[in-house]
Amino acid sequence: MEYETHSGHNIALTACGLGVALGCGLTVALNSGWTYTGIFGIYSMLVPLYHVLEYMCVALYNPSRVELESFMFSPDGEGLYPVALAVSLAEYVIECWLFAGGGKTPGVIPAIGLVFAVAGQLIRTLAMITAKTSFNHYIANRREQDHTLITHGIYKYERHPSYVGFFMWAVGLQLMLKNPLSTILFAGALSYFFCKRVAYEERTLRFLFGEKYTLYMEQTSTLIPILQVFAKPKTVSARASSSKASASTKK
Numbered sequence: 465m466e467y468e469t470h471s472g473h474n475i476a477l478t479a480c481g482l483g484v485a486l487g488c489g490l491t492v493a494l495n496s497g498w499t500y501t502g503i504f505g506i507y508s509m510l511v512p513l514y515h516v517l518e519y520m521c522v523a524l525y526n527p528s529r530v531e532l533e534s535f536m537f538s539p540d541g542e543g544l545y546p547v548a549l550a551v552s553l554a555e556y557v558i559e560c561w562l563f564a565g566g567g568k569t570p571g572v573i574p575a576i577g578l579v580f581a582v583a584g585q586l587i588r589t590l591a592m593i594t595a596k597t598s599f600n601h602y603i604a605n606r607r608e609q610d611h612t613l614i615t616h617g618i619y620k621y622e623r624h625p626s627y628v629g630f631f632m633w634a635v636g637l638q639l640m641l642k643n644p645l646s647t648i649l650f651a652g653a654l655s656y657f658f659c660k661r662v663a664y665e666e667r668t669l670r671f672l673f674g675e676k677y678t679l680y681m682e683q684t685s686t687l688i689p690i691l692q693v694f695a696k697p698k699t700v701s702a703r704a705s706s707s708k709a710s711a712s713t714k715k
Contacts, residue, residue: 478532478535485509486509486516488508489506489507489510489511490509492508498570499570500568502570506640507637510633511637514536514633515535516535517585517589518534518601521593522599525595533601534601544653548653551649552637552638567642573639574639576639577637577640577641580635580639581633581637581639583632584628584629587618587622587625587628587632588626591618591619591626594618594619595614595619597611598614599626603668604672606672613677622684622685623686624686627661627662628687631654635647
């Protein structure tokens with residue numbers, strides 16, 4: 465009998481594990497208050513919450529495409545995300561050990577990071593809810609029947625709200641932990657990843673929606689700084705756009 469990855473059993477185990485992690489993080493945060501231990505508790509709560517919301521949004525608004533991977537344990541599609549999380553946790557633990565927690569004393573920077581992380585999560589979740597069936601963790605290179613161009617709601621002000629939200633969430637978490645090295649690495653790696661991905665995605669969307677998407681690009685900007693420089697909208701016709709984009713990648 466073929467093993468089914470996306471089974472009720474696996475979904476339940478994954479959701480249970482995330483729920484336990486979220487609960488443990490919340491308990492630590494409530495018991496420790498605004499201390500470096502409490503901040504780590506908040507971090508341990510926000511990370512599993514992100515994965516739960518990713519799956520829930522797909523399950524609620526795009527159930528035909530839901531799968532175990534909808535928890536987004538590998539949003540880059542190459543398995544680098546868990547490695548990055550491990551590196552950031554290692555940096556946090558090592559710096560706490562070297563400086564006896566002194567280097568992680570709560571202050572303005574962790575507070576700013578927390579605001580960024582929460583705001584980023586809200587933006588990304590709102591983007592998924594607004595797009596509903598048109599949102600997909602994979603870039604589509606063909607137009608499905610239920611695939612429409614979303615330009616209302618949050619998409620009226622930001623043409624890549626899910627990317628902006630993830631960027632703010634990921635970098636905000638590192639600021640909250642006061643991880644200087646990981647903050648720089650996350651910001652640089654995500655900027656590079658999104659720059660490449662957006663170029664590919666917008667080329668595909670111009671092919672699928674033609675001048676309608678080109679006009680949308682010209683009217684709606686993006687808040688990711690590097691995209692302002694390297695992914696500026698160019699007026700091209702749908703006929704000039706390439707339709708040969710092959711393998712899908714994850715949002």
